[in-house]
Amino acid sequence: MPIHDALIEAQKLLGRLWKEEQSPERERILECAGYTLSFISATGQHYRFEDFRKNLASDSPARVESRTLAPNEPGAAGSANIRELLARTHGFFNQLLAGPNCTNDHEPIRILLDVFHYIVLNGEFVALDEHMQRLEAGAPPRVIAAFGTQAEATTWLENTSEPPSRALVLIGDQYHQAVYLRDINHRKVMPWPAMEYYLAELVQDVPPIPVASFASREMAEAWLKAQAEPPDREWVMIAGAVHLAVNHANVQRRALYPLSMADGYTINLEVEPEPSRPD
Template identity: 45%
Template sequence: MKDPMVLSDAQQVIGRRWSEGQTQEQARIFGLARDTLDFISATGQWYSFLDFREGHEVRSSTMTPEECAPELRELLSKTERFFRSLLDDPASAGEQDAIRAILDALRFISSTCQYESLAGFLERVESNAPPMVVAAFETSAQAESWLRNHPSPPVFADVLIGDRYHDVAYDRESNFRRLPWNRDLERYLGWLEMNDPPVASASFATREEAQAWLRAQSHPPLRTWVLIAGEFHLAVYHPNVNHRALYPLSMALRDA
């Protein structure tokens, strides 16, 4: 596997330029670059991105660019122009490789016409929704079968098995495949409790009642707090996999 730290290095370039005094336009440009890199990781497209950077053809959306989000297309173009201008900036000495990675990430989205998927990801970011998952399974056996038969597993992405998050570990050269569990959800719940203290939007006597309510929502929110038998739960909708879940706040990892 080529060094995936290239995405981390690119994020550091963005972080060094982020400041409290930046203009709103700069914030939009830096934010889009940051979120585009995160999108590639969260959707497990590292190998597709690597192939794109090496000049190989990658599968694109069936939609034409004209059908895709025009405002996002315009902002992507503006962001690309900004980072392209940094390549010749003396202040960017030593950062050219990371800047090229940012430019390639922006071009990857445009070339594969993933505007709508990226727009959905940006909505999740703005809503402080739970970490994105690329698949959801009831049992480990289902997940293992999916991983075993997948032609190109989404490396670095998260999947749900029951109510637990798991990493997709995959190495293309050795065909190594695993689904180790992680604590992304628990850390997220701890962070959310601190930054958006729970206020219930609905209350239920039993989990079954809450599940029925969540299933009945035609357009469920990405996340909302509910009470079940007096205990806070986060009701979550993962639209990209059409999965609805209830996570008890008691799962949260809190800073000591």
């Protein structure tokens, strides 16, 4: 199964495990597992993870079942809280794998367990911690790079020895997706409506109440540039139109996005139920 599809199957497993009424501990564990899958996708590490799994498979026939995840093992630099949470999450899914009723879920569970090991052994705790904090704060979609022109972005993707499989980048202030298909060495940077969908979802949860108002975009840009440490996002008013001021801190870019970008984009809040499974 292609690695992208395998990660989707692991995400579907988390959906099946989620319950309307469950303990705070189980809820936190399932959230953590979801964040780790999201981290792999958001950072475009599908192929690196796929290669990691192949190396694991060659170690031992019982590669997953016999492994433990110690919070202090090599490569576990970063937040102690995240290390400990990931260790608990690993333990939960290891027990699930050993249970009598998980025959159909063996592979998705193994995917999750391997993701946990991948993060630990590659020293990704700090990056995962930051990713989790951004998701929990509802921060704008994260980009991994920023460019001035399409040509610059294309040159970067074509000359990168280990490009991201799929990841968001900025060209100017506009979101694009950098795509790499390893089997055919296909590389492309194309516009992607990440901010449009983000704004459509954000306005449902965070009322667009401006913290500042400006007569022109130039005045708003000067204000945003002058902020010492701006938050990830803030609503502002520019010439009577609501905008979202965004700080793309990791690529040192600050941008203004009109709320009108969300026009015509809707968020599907209804989730189709998974088909019932026999016990």
